[in-house]
Amino acid sequence: MHASLRLDIVVSVYNEEAALPAFHAEVSRAVATLASRGVVARILYVNDGSIDRSGEILDRFADRGGVEVIHLSRNFGHEAAMLAGLDHATADHVAFLDADLQHPPAEIPRAFTLASEGWDVVLMQRQESEDESGLRRLLNRVFYRTLDHLARFPVEANVSDFFLIGPPVVEVLQREFRERTRFLRGFVQWVGFRRIVIPYVAAARVAGTSKYHGPRLLALARDASLSFSSAPLRTGFAAALVMFAISMVVAAYSVVGWMVGKPPSGYTTLVLFMTVASAVQFGLMAIQGEYIAQIVDEAKGRPVYLVARRVASRGEAAERRQAA
Ligand code: UDP
Ligand code: MG
Secondary structure, eight states: OOTTSEEEEEEEESSOTTTHHHHHHHHHHHHHHHHHTTOEEEEEEEEOSOSSTHHHHHHHHHHHSSEEEEEESSOOOHHHHHHHHHHHOOSSEEEEEETTSSSOGGGHHHHHHHHHTTOSEEEEEEEOOTTSOHHHHHHHHHHHHHHHHHSSSOOOTTEEEEEEEOHHHHHHHHHHOOOSSOOHHHHHHHSOSSEEEEEEEOOOOOSSOOSOOHHHHHHHHHHHHHHHOOHHHHHHHHHHHHHHHHHHHHHHHHHHHHHTTOOOOOHHHHHHHHHHHHHHHHHHHHHHHHHHHHHHHHHHTOOSOOEEEEEEOTTHHHHHHHHO
């Protein structure tokens, strides 16, 4: 069989016991569709330290074939889990999607067809749905607009962790992207190559609850800006200019007042000036702190994730060797 007709489907799983049976059934249907077109697809589940029964459920899927499960030693987070999946992928095409059926597995065969026609990055773009809360939609738009503005490359909106990448991109992401502050959905847009965006309609989460709440979304936004832009660091210059202008006005006012013998009573001005100035300074220090923390993290160079054990379907290794 031709080497390019292989696909690894990476799915990161954290406490998804309720969603997994339905998800696995659907993704297996997609695998069967692919098989009917001569594509050998394998499902690579990454168990990101689930504390529910997800681990056992995944091992049972592995008994049935076509599946490999990578159990991480603890919860390392979605980005780390996706990297673990990518590192263990052996096919030259790799698809990523979430385990909660918000990313319909039925779209994978269509994405693969595009990849086999020569598209290196197939991005799945979520169509905005009416039942999403207005606030979430607004935050979403602000997030992508800001990112697009800060990044030095075009960023497609509403493209999250649902995409399929072809041979050159798989290789680049496996070999060259070893940084620790990870933002895979940004990396796939950064690399360039031939990319295509296809729309899909997101379903509601089948079961369980979203693990991305306010603080996690904020952390994601922070990591996105840290890993794609130095613009926040440069705000110091703008702040300095503004503070300088203000101090000039205050100084001129005080000096003139003093010369005409009516020095302004300084208390209010002083308090205002000092509090505003120190708030600006602390803010800038915080921004610098974020970048320094990132440098420290990179310098330590600790692993992004640790694998506790791997469970592969019987015959999986032999099948793969044949397929290659
Ligand atoms: N996930 C993970 N590790 C985590 C949190 C989430 O692997 O620490 C997985 C989760 O099981 C799901 C995907 O990442 O498959 C996306 O998570 P979720 O659905 O909670 O995020 P949302 O869709 O709300 O952005
Ligand atoms: Mg989800």
